[in-house]
Amino acid sequence: MADDDDLLWSSSTDRGSEVRLFDRNRHIMYLQMNYEILPSGYEGQEINRLTLAYFIISGLHILHALDHVDKEAVINWVLSLQAHPKNEAELNNGQFYGFHGSRSSQFHSLDKEVSVPNNSHLASTYCALAILKTVGYDLSLINSTSILKSMKCLQQSDGSFMPIHTGAEKDLRFVYCAAVISSLLDDWSGMDKEKAKNYILSCQSYDGGFGLIPGQESHGGATYCAVASLRLMGFIEDNLISQSTSSCIIDLPLLLDWCLQRQALDGGFQGRPNKTSDTCYAFWIGGVLRILGANQFIDEKTLREFLLTCQSKYGGFSKFPGQFPDLYHSYYGFTAFSMLQETDLNSLSVELGISMF
Amino acid sequence: MDSDEDERIPLSQRPEWSDITPVPQDDGPNPVVPIAYSEEFAETMDYFRAVYLADERSHRALQLTSEAIHFNAGNYTVWQFRRVILEALNADLHDELEFVEHLASKNSKNYQLWHHRRWVAEKLGSEAAGRELEFTKNIFLNDAKNYHAWSHRQWVLQNLGGWEDELAYCDKLLEDDIFNNSAWNQRYFVITRHPGLGGIEGIRDSEVNYTIKAILTKPENESPWRYLRGLYKNNMKAFVTDSKVSTLCLKVLTSKVNCVFALSLLLDLLVHGFEPTQDLKNALESLIPESNNLDSDVAARVCLVLEIMDPMRVNYWRWRKSSLSSHVEDGVKNLSVH
Ligand SMILES: [Zn+2]
Numbered sequence: 255m256a257d258d259d260d261l262l263w264s265s266s267t268d269r270g271s272e273v274r275l276f277d278r279n280r281h282i283m284y285l286q287m288n289y290e291i292l293p294s295g296y297e298g299q300e301i302n303r304l305t306l307a308y309f310i311i312s313g314l315h316i317l318h319a320l321d322h323v324d325k326e327a328v329i330n331w332v333l334s335l336q337a338h339p340k341n342e343a344e345l346n347n348g349q350f351y352g353f354h355g356s357r358s359s360q361f362h363s364l365d366k367e368v369s370v371p372n373n374s375h376l377a378s379t380y381c382a383l384a385i386l387k388t389v390g391y392d393l394s395l396i397n398s399t400s401i402l403k404s405m406k407c408l409q410q411s412d413g414s415f416m417p418i419h420t421g422a423e424k425d426l427r428f429v430y431c432a433a434v435i436s437s438l439l440d441d442w443s444g445m446d447k448e449k450a451k452n453y454i455l456s457c458q459s460y461d462g463g464f465g466l467i468p469g470q471e472s473h474g475g476a477t478y479c480a481v482a483s484l485r486l487m488g489f490i491e492d493n494l495i496s497q498s499t500s501s502c503i504i505d506l507p508l509l510l511d512w513c514l515q516r517q518a519l520d521g522g523f524q525g526r527p528n529k530t531s532d533t534c535y536a537f538w539i540g541g542v543l544r545i546l547g548a549n550q551f552i553d554e555k556t557l558r559e560f561l562l563t564c565q566s567k568y569g570g571f572s573k574f575p576g577q578f579p580d581l582y583h584s585y586y587g588f589t590a591f592s593m594l595q596e597t598d599l600n601s602l603s604v605e606l607g608i609s610m611f
Numbered sequence: 612m613d614s615d616e617d618e619r620i621p622l623s624q625r626p627e628w629s630d631i632t633p634v635p636q637d638d639g640p641n642p643v644v645p646i647a648y649s650e651e652f653a654e655t656m657d658y659f660r661a662v663y664l665a666d667e668r669s670h671r672a673l674q675l676t677s678e679a680i681h682f683n684a685g686n687y688t689v690w691q692f693r694r695v696i697l698e699a700l701n702a703d704l705h706d707e708l709e710f711v712e713h714l715a716s717k718n719s720k721n722y723q724l725w726h727h728r729r730w731v732a733e734k735l736g737s738e739a740a741g742r743e744l745e746f747t748k749n750i751f752l753n754d755a756k757n758y759h760a761w762s763h764r765q766w767v768l769q770n771l772g773g774w775e776d777e778l779a780y781c782d783k784l785l786e787d788d789i790f791n792n793s794a795w796n797q798r799y800f801v802i803t804r805h806p807g808l809g810g811i812e813g814i815r816d817s818e819v820n821y822t823i824k825a826i827l828t829k830p831e832n833e834s835p836w837r838y839l840r841g842l843y844k845n846n847m848k849a850f851v852t853d854s855k856v857s858t859l860c861l862k863v864l865t866s867k868v869n870c871v872f873a874l875s876l877l878l879d880l881l882v883h884g885f886e887p888t889q890d891l892k893n894a895l896e897s898l899i900p901e902s903n904n905l906d907s908d909v910a911a912r913v914c915l916v917l918e919i920m921d922p923m924r925v926n927y928w929r930w931r932k933s934s935l936s937s938h939v940e941d942g943v944k945n946l947s948v949h
Contacts, residue, residue, distance in 0.1 A: 289644060291644075291646070292646045294647045297682070298683055298685060300686075301686045303644060303646065307643055327643060328643050330641065331643040332643075358660075358686070359686070359687075373687070373688045418687060421691065422687060422723075423725070459796070460799055460837070460841025461837035461838075466762070467765075470762055470796070471793050472796075511875070517924075519923075526792055526793075527833045527834050528790040528792050528832070529756065548927075551930065553923045
């Protein structure tokens with residue numbers, strides 16, 4: 255989710271676009287087209303279909319265009335991807351019962367006695383709940399006990415989270431997913447917050463940013479996961495920079511300085527020092543600054559100009575200027591413009607990564 | 612069959628698969644955001660589903676996971692089943708290393724691939740350390756900042772060993788590209804975690820010298836400035852009293868170009884209680900246009916110069932200036948704690 259070199263199928267260029275305003279209508283058309291059917295270029299990501307759906311549906315919500323979505327169909331589809339334990343014993347078997355990322359990782363058996371493989375995933379679970387919340391589904395109707403009780407098994411002794419019980423990398427992305435899931439379900443019994451906090455703190459690097467794991471290089475996406483999680487868990491307050499820094503659990507002056515230095519000469523944000531500006535970091539870093547109460551330090555004019563060079567004439571945003579758009583960068587382009595208070599856009603809950611409702 | 616080739620034979624036409632009934636994806640009555648799958652993608656996954664549901668741990672199933680991964684490298688279920696098969700067949704894991712290396716040569720930015728690689732390396736144990744370090748080194752030839760590869764390398768060092776040449780390797784990468792922030796980070800990782808180096812206090816002096824040299828070649832390079840500050844992370848007293856740091860600031864300010872990071876570090880020194888020398892005050896003076904010569908506080912003057920030299924962050928430097936008094940208090944408090 256927080257990889258800076260994210261999506262890979264768009265390499266051809268799309269030059270000659272003269273548009274220099276945020277083109278809301280084209281963006282709506284772009285998302286609508288993808289909502290109808292995703293081109294085969296996305297098949298390599300089909301395991302994360304819920305995430306792709308999240309970009310489209312939450313994107314339409316930010317653009318004030320949710321009426322294009324069949325909410326009933328969306329709710330039924332998302333709910334059909336939830337993994338349900340057959341009984342109490344199965345719930346305690348160490349597996350995670352969240353949401354499958356797509357039908358391709360979900361298996362059914364006609365025989366009620368036979369257990370089918372369960373491949374539900376933390377990131378998919380976050381996206382499922384985010385979509386449901388976006389289309390107005392009452393999350394208290396969800397069987398959250400099985401999600402939260404089984405989520406505990408994914409937390410490691412160092413506080414980090416693994417996304418799937420069959421084994422995968424453990425890092426800040428999944429601490430963030432667990433925190434949003436708990437926040438959306440309004441129940442923190444599925445994670446040890448204190449341990450999660452200590453893990454996050456151990457990821458703050460010598461330069462003030464956060465790496466995905468302790469010792470790793472500071473990175474915009476990881477820094478967002480760290481700060482947003484701490485905020486969701488209540489370990490830091492809103493507008494942190496207006497308070498005394500000496501009592502803060504993170505090194506705030508270094509973090510603030512590191513984040514602001516990520517705005518490059520071209521106006522865009524880079525994910526790491528000495529790297530190229532990329533659309534998505536306008537959200538990852540811009541979001542951190544917003545949580546810290548420091549977004550007034552961003553040079554909004556040049557940021558807007560940079561983002562518009564990444565706006566495609568077909569709608570959507572690309573990673574770098576003049577390329578074809580993709581859903582990931584489009585979504586974070588929209589969220590960035592929402593934070594820039596573009597007219598006719600819904601405002602954002604930055605730490606949840608979805609629009610306000 | 613090499614699935615890279617264009618003349619891929621459909622699985623349905625391969626005799627060795629004739630006994631398998633493919634299991635199509637059941638997308639339900641009202642699928643949301645359906646994907647226009649290509650034919651070969653859909654077919655491969657249909658056969659994979661059949662084999663997976665039958666839990667067939669065979670050589671042909673292993674081969675099928677290779678093909679599925681070729682189309683769908685992010686599918687963690689396929690990777691996980693591949694590991695189950697490898698274990699069941701007691702396969703030679705060195706072949707598996709080759710498989711991963713071949714894939715990585717085409718696309719090395721995939722979390723599943725790196726998780727798989729770690730699984731293999733973990734099974735092979737410390738004998739694998741050299742090859743793993745070499746593997747990441749090869750990735751860095753094309754992309755010296757590959758985040759996955761750096762994670763893997765740090766894991767290898769911490770779990771399988773191979774620390775001996777790591778600082779020299781950082782030297783080499785920084786020689787190739789002094790702006791490579793990943794290499795600076797790795798350097799910090801080595802000096803703080805290498806079990807044989809004895810920690811940051813012992814090595815600080817030589818590292819400071821190394822870093823100052825790097826800064827003076829390219830004062831506009833943010834990475835060594837951050838590294839330098841990091842060397843004093845848990846010892847602000849040494850940060851404020853080490854004359855090498857303030858001398859460096861003086862040198863860069865005197866040159867009058869690319870001063871932003873020097874000014875920023877100087878500001879950091881000042882809020883932590885540093886008393887500026889007359890030379891430093893003079894160097895600062897020469898950077899301020901006469902008309903702006905109003906503030907007597909040195910830190911405030913540094914902020915003023917930063918407002919002018921770093922206009923993109925003018926609001927930030929103004930805010931830093933306005934919050935100076937409270938910051939100095941914090942700094943003094945911190946000093947008295949250490
Ligand atoms: Zn990006």
